[in-house]
Amino acid sequence: MSNETATAPEAAPAPEQLPHGLGVSLPQADSRAKTEGTFPYAADLWAEGLLWAAVLRSPHPHARIVSIDTTHAREMAGVRAVVTHEDVPGTPRHGRGTADRPVFASEVVRHHGEPIAAVAADHPDTARMAAAAVIVEYEVLDPVTDPEQSFEAEPLHPDGNLIRHIPLRHGDPDASGDIVVEGQYRIGRQDPAPIGAEAGLAVPRPDGGVELYTASTDPHADRDTAAACYGLSPDQVKIVVTGVPGATADREDRGFQLPLGLLALKTGCPVKLTATREESFLGHAHRHPTLLRYRHHADAEGRLVKVEAQILLDAGPYADTSAEALAAAVSFACGPYVVPNAFIEGWAVRTNNPPSGHVRGEGAMQVCAAYEAQMDKLAKKLGLDPAEIRLRNALATGDVLPIGQTVTCPAPVAELLQAVRDFPLPALPKDTPEDEWLLPGGPEGAGEPGAVRRGVGYGLGMVHMLGAEGADEVSTATVKVHDGVATVLCAAVETGQGFTTLARQIVQETLGIDEVHVAPVDTDQPPAGPGCRGRHTWVSGGAVERAAKMVRTQLLQPLAHKFGMSTELLQITDGKITSYDGVLSTTVTEAMDGKELWATAQCRPHPTEPLDDSGQGDAFVGLAFCAVRAVVDVDIELGSVRVVELAVAQDVGRVLNPAQLAARIEAGVTQGVGIALTENLRTPRGRIRHPDLTGYSLATALDAPDIRIVKLVEERDVVAPFGAKSVSAVPVVTSPAAVASAVRAATGRPVNRLPIRPQAAVVTGQ
């Protein structure tokens, strides 16, 4: 179905014949400008008389600040302001979950790169030099870099080292199975590495307020934090969202957003900052490095009896969203399998490692790699096919999760797995022409065909959609129609997920108006919340639909009244209003009669509840599932791995835009390949060793495998607007586990660490 709608090629489509409405591949409005390089991002902004900011960051992961001397920096020619913790007029702390992170470190620095002071000067180099001229006397302390040591260590923070502990208890603790497998797994630190580094421009306002131009993905929360920090009321601070150059995580680092506004308020001049790649690596949140211990019990047929696990998340020094990540990790610790008895202990603890926070699929990704490794071990021990053992345990609608929540949404797990299992395998290198071989190590690499082994592995993953545990997930949208043009005002930020395109499609579908604009986002609009976990497709898309329907009623009501029929009997297509019997026909322009129609609506999903003391509760609004089959080639002497193909089957609810959907899945899978093979930010003794894109290897076009979207299961989720599910996160969660499983199959090695190091894929003593 998606193919039919995706490719509807007309010889030369006139503008009015462009695809429109839901379920078609409407191209993104800004894709051309982005491809041509003319799209303005925050780093491209400029204002009359602007100053440049630089942030001084801690070179130590853990140290006591003895003194901060800014005299030299202030005296430098061209320097206009230097701010430290003493210059914060309002709340000196911020944070996404708990406000536990200082705007500027005052007594202690708790991670490498923690902001200490900021400078505004008339040139970026002057600002950087002045920041370097701030003299900070440190008393260097021993960093706590091993999360296991954190329990015993001296408190790193007044709030204590334990951020959250969830002891999940579900079922009979004495249950045991015939077959028991154990394992210990480690997941590395992934950096979201946004393509555009952080940047922002702060412009002071005549009323004593300030405007921040930045690529915020949660503008209202950022505004409230900024206002609290500046000691202003929220209406005196405005955040204008600029183009977002890629976001797979909390995009902007408040560690420099807040100083930027402070400097603008202090100098009365616009202040701009563009982070270097190094600052970007130091500042923003990373994926939680995780240590996992598992024990799976199964019966002789391979049915799971009990899962015991311990999950330890390294949160870095501040809480951020670690509590939520831990909830996801503990809740999905058994994966999309039916497990009658589960005993999962999860902890998120503070360390002096770089801060961790929201990165696509946090919590769920780490446990997926571990429970899928356990399933492979069980299959090996029982002599079962890895796909077969997964099928025997697959979750379905109506089953109960270990948190006690019943799965009410579609959960076509078995169907997804069968789809990837039955998809034909790619050809072996020896069956293709020799010059087309791409061996592990790349086209000019050292790969030797005789040392290459092929492996096939599976991964099944799940994520939740929207915030969990009672978070109020609400979004507001306004639709305006005037002069045959519709405009959507909604503070949902386009992060590349395609929300603006979806909003246009929704309005086209509901109102039959082809020309739809989506207004730029700022905090003068009502809040729409952060862009994560498929929120905007669900709540913001839902709000846009409701608003559009209200406009439709306003438009059709007078006509319907005039002709004595209900508005449902009228339909709008291609700018024309016709009645069901074709008797009435008029144009939208005529019916509008020069009027302007506005409607605002909200969408709020059904409420959830927090996990209780034993980790039980209806915590999630919706779940999305995915199955991935990975095919890898491994050079068993060098340990180099090439992912040949990833076959993906995903539970999407409903396809709203086929091209965009495919792009999101491909992007997610590629990010997953990065986690599986190359992406690990190394931090010996708490210091980031190579904060650059040479040391941190993102997947390139050659690393990306052939991605086959084998099946999109369209079983509508009745509680979601349009029945659609979030699509971006679950391929990220699942594909690393599948790649690891395939490497296991190729080498026979355990592979219990991600990313997979070459020495873990070497077969010696053959």
Place this chain on the structure above:
Amino acid sequence: MPPSGPPRSALAKMCQSCHVRPVSTYRTAATGGTRWGSGKGQPVLTTHAPQAAQAVTLPTTLDEAVAALAAMPTAVPVAGGTDLMAAVNSGQLRPAALVGLGRISEIRGWQYQDGHALLGAGLTHARMGRPDFAALIPALAAAARAAGPPHIRNAGTLGGNIASASPTGDALPVLAALEATLIIAGQEGTRREIPVSHLLAGVDMLRGGELIGYVRVPLLHAPQVFLKATGRTGPGRAVASVALVLDPARRGVRCAVGAIAPMPLRPLDAEQWVAQLIDWDNDRAIVPEALNAFGEYVAAACIPDPAPEPDGSVPQLPPAVLHLRRTVAALARRALGRALS
């Protein structure tokens, strides 16, 4: 792209934040100090004169370039700029002036000279990777093709690879195996010749105002192999690399291992040992076991076992180092196997 109506494209071009107009980040540097504080009646104040990094000389001959460097000792020569400009962009380097070498046509090609090729230092990796060059010096061509993604290969040069002398420079083990020499251009047209290994080992350094002009490489007319192990399928830095060339006239095998030490390592004993096992008159035949042994020999020479403790026990190498040694052994074995097959 489908055609889009004027309002849509206008929206796309307009900055999302209406009244702040987009311009390039470093416009301010180009327009100099005229803008600061203006409009508020404040004195124009800047600390950075617009001179910074703008004194660029573009000589067209090697001697002009040397003269330009001598005239301005603080100037930095730049060819492809793939290392230099990254350092400039990240703020680690602020060269007072640049001498661009891109217009010196005499060093962008190669010529033949009594059994040797005289390679211009300005040869790009992309040029060296082409088939005509590969027929001449196959290992150097293979190294050039493996040296990063296409846009880096289009800009990066042979001379730059030598001057940066990065441990992971891909051309370096090949030049070491070929025993290449460098022709260094000095002031007033002087030229001196030093072995590439002397420069890499710091035995003989470039003096002020000197430039690498040419690289003299023997033409051996025999198989050559360059193998590079990286942690990924896409372009990446070498974990270890091996260059191996055969010298049939002297019945020699020359091998260099790159990326595992600050400069390429030559396992001379292993080379001599394996050369006498090759039946040079009979299709260069060798017993298969010798390939394995050669790999082990090279690896042990480059990554030796730790010295025994006073009590006689031999400490174990860490697992990562053992893996590196295995990698070198596999590369050396594969390289010799391919050269002799």
